[in-house]
Amino acid sequence: MDNPLDLTGKTAIVTGGARGVGRGIAERLLDAGAEVHICGRNAPDSLPAAGGQTAVFHSCDVRDAEQVDSFVAAVVKASGGLDILINNAGGAPAADAATASPRFSDAIIKLNLLAPLLVAQAANRVMQTQDGGGSIINIASVSAQRPSPGTAAYGAAKAGLTSLGCSLAVEWAPRVRVNTVVCGLVLTEQAHLHYGDAEGIARVAATIPLERLATPQDIGDTCLFLASPLASYISGASLLVHGGGEKPAFLDAANAGDG
Numbered sequence: 001m002d003n004p005l006d007l008t009g010k011t012a013i014v015t016g017g018a019r020g021v022g023r024g025i026a027e028r029l030l031d032a033g034a035e036v037h038i039c040g041r042n043a044p045d046s047l048p049a050a051g052g053q054t055a056v057f058h059s060c061d062v063r064d065a066e067q068v069d070s071f072v073a074a075v076v077k078a079s080g081g082l083d084i085l086i087n088n089a090g091g092a093p094a095a096d097a098a099t100a101s102p103r104f105s106d107a108i109i110k111l112n113l114l115a116p117l118l119v120a121q122a123a124n125r126v127m128q129t130q131d132g133g134g135s136i137i138n139i140a141s142v143s144a145q146r147p148s149p150g151t152a153a154y155g156a157a158k159a160g161l162t163s164l165g166c167s168l169a170v171e172w173a174p175r176v177r178v179n180t181v182v183c184g185l186v187l188t189e190q191a192h193l194h195y196g197d198a199e200g201i202a203r204v205a206a207t208i209p210l211e212r213l214a215t216p217q218d219i220g221d222t223c224l225f226l227a228s229p230l231a232s233y234i235s236g237a238s239l240l241v242h243g244g245g246e247k248p249a250f251l252d253a254a255n256a257g258d259g
Helices: 020-031 065-079 102-127 152-171 191-195 198-205 216-227 249-254
Strands: 011-015 035-040 056-059 084-087 134-141 176-183 238-241
Touching: 011 020, 011 065, 011 102, 020 035, 020 084, 020 134, 020 216, 035 065, 056 065, 065 102, 084 102, 084 216, 102 134, 102 152, 102 176, 134 152, 134 216, 152 176, 152 238, 176 216, 191 198, 216 238
Parallel strands: 011 035, 011 084, 035 056, 084 134, 134 176, 176 238
Antiparallel strands: none
């Protein structure tokens, strides 16, 4: 029986695929046999590699429509098509919502919501012409589903991205499937900026039912499944990958005096 997770012969784009979650996704797709193209504004020190393959880097600001079109066209010219898009590029530094400048908020919304739409539009134009269609996967966050103090604009943009995926899944069906991965807390090389030192990370992990943060590879595994034939009837879905979520704070507060 053929392995449904074998992506040999498939071409994938992973935006922001040089580091963190994006790198984990790129490495998982490479290991599954896909030809992987990543993009970013600056070339990375090293490229994702796995399964005897190395990702191809393209310089592209995903907030710029012309650069996005040129990037996707270059991938299609080199590979003959485009089967998988992972809209991963995003993020936001902490900022007080009361004092964040309009320019700052605009930049966050552009990167986390409008840029994925631009890349998805360019990918869809290719995928609609292919016999096999394609799969688009947007990387969102639990910040879209619960309060996101310190990153309010980011959380709002990710909520918009989740809604966008549902709409595109309807508009672009049946040839293109669109899904969203809603990530919980992920242990990346920048985790210390959010969760502190090793002890801080351990305390954060203790609040998660599975008692650990996700790894980039966990998100990569999820993307591999959604891009594969095993998910051929899944579209318009938002898949929670958060280790069971976060334990309700009121439980610890209610039992604080016990013992």
